Amino acid sequence: MESVTQAIASGIVLGALYGLIALGLGLIMGIMKFLNIAHGTFIILGGYVSYWLFSLWGIDPYLSIPLVIIATFLAGLILYKLTLSPLLKLPHIGKRIDSSLLITFGVIYVLDNAMTLVWTSNVRSIITSYTGEALTIFGARLGINGLCGLGIAILAAVALYFILSRTYFGKHVRAATQDAEAASLCGINVQRTYLISSGIAVALAGVAGVVIVSSYSITPTSGLSWLLIGIVVMVLAGEGNINAILPAGIILGLIESASIFVVGAPYRQAVALVIFIIVLMFRPQGLFTKRE
Amino acid sequence: MATNWKKLLTIVVVVAACIVLPMVIEIGTNILNLMVMLFIFITMSQSWNLLGGYTGQINLGLAAFFGCGVLITHFIWQAEVPIYLAVIAGGLSATVLAVFIGLPTLRLKGVYFAIGTLALAEALRIVVGNIFPEWVKMPAIYVTTYSLIPRYYLGLGVALIAIAVVYLVTNSKLGLAMVAVRDDEQAAQVTGVNTFKYKVLALLVSAFLAGLAGGVYAYFRLSFMYITTVFSPLWTFEPIMAVMIGGSGTLVGPIIGSIFLVILSEVFALTLGEAHLIIFGILFILAVLYFPSGLVSSVDRIRHMMTSVRRSISKLRQQL
Numbered sequence: 001m002e003s004v005t006q007a008i009a010s011g012i013v014l015g016a017l018y019g020l021i022a023l024g025l026g027l028i029m030g031i032m033k034f035l036n037i038a039h040g041t042f043i044i045l046g047g048y049v050s051y052w053l054f055s056l057w058g059i060d061p062y063l064s065i066p067l068v069i070i071a072t073f074l075a076g077l078i079l080y081k082l083t084l085s086p087l088l089k090l091p092h093i094g095k096r097i098d099s100s101l102l103i104t105f106g107v108i109y110v111l112d113n114a115m116t117l118v119w120t121s122n123v124r125s126i127i128t129s130y131t132g133e134a135l136t137i138f139g140a141r142l143g144i145n146g147l148c149g150l151g152i153a154i155l156a157a158v159a160l161y162f163i164l165s166r167t168y169f170g171k172h173v174r175a176a177t178q179d180a181e182a183a184s185l186c187g188i189n190v191q192r193t194y195l196i197s198s199g200i201a202v203a204l205a206g207v208a209g210v211v212i213v214s215s216y217s218i219t220p221t222s223g224l225s226w227l228l229i230g231i232v233v234m235v236l237a238g239e240g241n242i243n244a245i246l247p248a249g250i251i252l253g254l255i256e257s258a259s260i261f262v263v264g265a266p267y268r269q270a271v272a273l274v275i276f277i278i279v280l281m282f283r284p285q286g287l288f289t290k291r292e
Numbered sequence: 293m294a295t296n297w298k299k300l301l302t303i304v305v306v307v308a309a310c311i312v313l314p315m316v317i318e319i320g321t322n323i324l325n326l327m328v329m330l331f332i333f334i335t336m337s338q339s340w341n342l343l344g345g346y347t348g349q350i351n352l353g354l355a356a357f358f359g360c361g362v363l364i365t366h367f368i369w370q371a372e373v374p375i376y377l378a379v380i381a382g383g384l385s386a387t388v389l390a391v392f393i394g395l396p397t398l399r400l401k402g403v404y405f406a407i408g409t410l411a412l413a414e415a416l417r418i419v420v421g422n423i424f425p426e427w428v429k430m431p432a433i434y435v436t437t438y439s440l441i442p443r444y445y446l447g448l449g450v451a452l453i454a455i456a457v458v459y460l461v462t463n464s465k466l467g468l469a470m471v472a473v474r475d476d477e478q479a480a481q482v483t484g485v486n487t488f489k490y491k492v493l494a495l496l497v498s499a500f501l502a503g504l505a506g507g508v509y510a511y512f513r514l515s516f517m518y519i520t521t522v523f524s525p526l527w528t529f530e531p532i533m534a535v536m537i538g539g540s541g542t543l544v545g546p547i548i549g550s551i552f553l554v555i556l557s558e559v560f561a562l563t564l565g566e567a568h569l570i571i572f573g574i575l576f577i578l579a580v581l582y583f584p585s586g587l588v589s590s591v592d593r594i595r596h597m598m599t600s601v602r603r604s605i606s607k608l609r610q611q612l
Contacts, residue, residue, distance in 0.1 A: 109573035
């Protein structure tokens with residue numbers, strides 16, 4: 001019984017992180033219909049920024065989040081300006097998605113190797129005074145870092161929900177998502193909306209990076225495996241269904257921690273792939289959307 | 293017909309040179325190594341080109357099919373089966389793998405196929421790394437009899453097969469259907485093309501070619517310190533780059549792109565080391581953004597410019 005509560009609790013914590021990873025991915029996919037393959041690499045970039053702030057100036061990783069957000073937001077603006085905005089000129093939407101896949105695949109190589117040059121390929125993680133400590137809640141032991149990650153994920157999801165549903169910017173975003181041309185006829189600056197939302201998406205990746213670097217570890221090339229988890233969560237939630245991403249992440253986390261009992265921890269990735277294929281076969285529109 | 297004869301003659305001369313040269317003159321080990329890698333890249337990029345360039349389905353997990361070919365060929369060859377059969381078995385195993393990922397993902401439009409293949413490669417990389425944590429190597433007898441010449445010919449043969457297959461497929465009814473799927477899937481469907489069938493067929497042929505390339509690599513390398521390296525996304529990235537730089541959806545493009553890539557990586561790897569991938573990445577992004585039809589079309593473009601310049605010069609002369 002104890003191991004079951006433990007598995008559920010750690011599944012929720014893990015799943016919240018998965019949801020946080022997928023938020024930025026789902027935002028770009030939902031708004032611009034671009035799939036940002038380099039999302040995982042931006043997660044790692046955020047982790048390295050946090051790592052640097054910690055090791056050079058001794059700034060606590062969770063206090064460094066605002067600085068990481070600023071840095072990765074700028075990175076997102078650069079990403080949009082240099083690589084994504086030229087694609088919007090392509091007339092055919094399928095061609096646009098394919099090119100965005102290829103281009104961000106190229107971005108991975110530029111960033112990966114730049115990060116290897118700057119931070120070497122050693123495994124990095126942040127170890128603070130409270131890293132090993134844990135709390136016992138309902139008989140389940142949870143690390144402080146995991147709980148912080150859970151809190152940050154919920155905070156980020158709620159903040160994103162309020163930005164998208166309660167602000168003028170969110171209104172612009174929803175208008176541009178529904179029909180970019182009509183939105184721009186109504187006087188919405190669609191280009192600027194896209195620019196800022198890709199900044200927000202990459203900043204969310206950076207926040208996920210902070211959580212990962214403080215409770216796991218990062219290497220320049222580990223972005224791809226985080227990206228895949230994000231993609232599986234996005235498919236579970238349904239394409240463009242941003243509000244369902246955090247619950248979908250928690251479902252994936254629970255399935256994964258249950259699968260550890262069955263197949264063992266090393267095969268987590270394979271489990272995620274199998275879930276991905278099953279969802280695509282039976283519910284390609286995602287778990288949380290109704291079929292149109 | 294004159295240009296056709298010229299083309300045929302060039303092809304025959306190049307192929308004959310590739311076959312005869314290593315027999316006649318002693319070629320250094322370095323160059324032979326490079327040539328084998330070039331053949332592997334040509335096979336891989338033709339494989340990607342068939343699916344990505346002609347059928348319009350972006351495969352981001354070519355490494356999965358390649359790595360599967362490497363593994364299966366390695367173990368079958370180790371069981372003292374002739375290498376030619378082992379390589380074919382590698383290709384077939386990649387085809388089987390392709391069925392598993394292709395059937396659920398190709399049915400859907402959009403990015404699912406790309407995501408599925410990417411996830412497949414990554415999952416295989418991790419699972420295979422768990423199964424074979426140590427050296428995957430051949431017995432000593434294989435190492436002592438190692439010689440590059442048979443590797444060269446096997447690589448050449450597989451590359452020629454790949455080019456021939458892509459040529460034959462794209463010049464048949466199948467190829468016509470594939471191009472129709474790429475250009476406008478909905479319109480193709482409306483006119484009665486079973487788009488799903490052709491997408492799956494293209495994937496199977498493409499996976500088979502990638503598996504063959506993997507077989508050649510297994511024969512070429514013998515032992516692998518970390519078997520996970522054959523599933524590394526670099527094996528996807530570099531063939532895509534060769535296709536994009538050469539010109540996707542053409543037969544010659546991937547060949548030119550592969551030659552360009554192999555020479556470039558040789559030059560850059562010596563001078564820049566690890567950083568050469570940054571330059572590759574930037575080149576790749578620029579090629580996709582501003583040069584989507586690749587080097588092949590730029591030859592035409594330059595020819596076009598030359599003729600227009602010539603015309604304007606002759607006009608000037610007449611005026612003078």
